[in-house]
Amino acid sequence: MIFCILGVSCQQSKRNEIENSMEKTSKDYIRAIPGNDGPLDLDLVKRGEVLIAYADCYDCHRTENRSKGPAFQDIAKRYPVQQVYMDHLARKIINGSTGAWGYPVMDPHPNVSMKEAQTMASFILSLKNK
Ligand code: HEC
Incomplete structure (x- = not known):
C-alpha cells in the first residue's frame, strides 16, 4: 500500500x-472425485493440446492458475482418467457449464464435435500429474 x-x-x-x-x-x-486413473492415449493428448490452442479456451483458462475459469490442472485433479469423465467434460465443453466450480458461466461451443471435445478433455486430464 x-x-x-x-x-x-x-x-x-x-x-x-x-x-x-x-x-x-x-x-x-x-473436491477430487475418487476413482482410479486409466491409461491415456498420448496421440489423443497431443491432438487435444493443439485443438485447445486453436480454440478460444485460453481466453478464460490457464494451465496452472485460476483465471475466468478454473485452471486446467485443477480440473484434471478433480476427475479420474476414465471414459465416463472424458465424456462428461466433452459434453460440458460443447454445451457450456455453470455451477460446477462456483464460477459464473462457460459459454457453449456448438461448433466443437463430440470427438474433438473428448480429445480436448484427454489433454486436460493429462495435466493431472504436472
Ligand atoms: C468465456 C470463458 C470460457 C471459455 C472461452 C472457455 N471456458 Fe471452460 N470454463 C469456463 C468457466 C467459467 C468454467 C467453470 C464453469 C462451472 O463452474 O461450471 C469452465 C469450466 C470448464 C471445464 C470443467 C467443467 C466441469 O464440469 O468440471 C472444462 C473441461 C472446460 N471449461 C474446458 C474448456 C475448453 C476445452 C475450452 C475451449 C474450447 C473452454 N473451456 C473455453 C470459462 C470458459
Missing part, C-alpha cells in the same frame, strides 16, 4: 492481493 502513490503499482498490488486470496481457497474447491 506504501507504493500506491503511482496509480499503476497500486492496481498491481491490489491484483496480487486478490490472486493470493484465490490461491488460499484453491485446495477446497477442487
